[in-house]
Amino acid sequence: GQNIDQPTEMTATEGAIVQINCTYQTSGFNGLFWYQQHAGEAPTFLSYNVLDGLEEKGRFSSFLSRSKGYSYLLLKELQMKDSAYYLCAVIDSNYQLIWGAGTKLIIKP
């Protein structure tokens, strides 16, 4: 079956760095998304990786290793507003989106 694993919850300190991992086993691969979602709101797009390597976008970076079925989202200079759910999603060979359960990130002062 298809499966995406992310940690359920993580805690980090304001100003620090945190890495949220995502591992996947899917039937084929056509890209991986990271979305941020605040409680009661719709998800917002953070990144899309389809090739191996690191994509940097301001305080957020996303890494992909297709051979390992692994991605991570790196958040630097954490701010209180970064407290949210972070969702990993993979597009499989049928172009279906498979969603992870999401990681709740808690930022403490």
Next chain:
Amino acid sequence: GAVVSQHPSRVICKSGTSVKIECRSLDFQATTMFWYRQFPKQSLMLMATSNEGSKATYEQGVEKDKFLINHASLTLSTLTVTSAHPEDSSFYICSARDRAGGDTGELFFGEGSRLTVL
């Protein structure tokens, strides 16, 4: 970035009534739209994939007659919750894929609709 408008954002209805939620792509054409349901503190649950001009593809366990989906144009998809019951109370979110981006294009999400059935 592209905008997806979802309406209404909040709706309260009586048990047994039907509620329609609209999802519009405002500045792009969306051949595919997705409807999700989300319970508190849980991730998105895909309900159905809606393709313009054809019948929606429902996920296992989702009742087609309960959740009617219509994707009549490249910019509009609607979800109708028929004969709503309190257990249908949830946060419903739509997303749309820009036609120009192909099958791997970024998904743009609507603001979500919170349905409360009394």
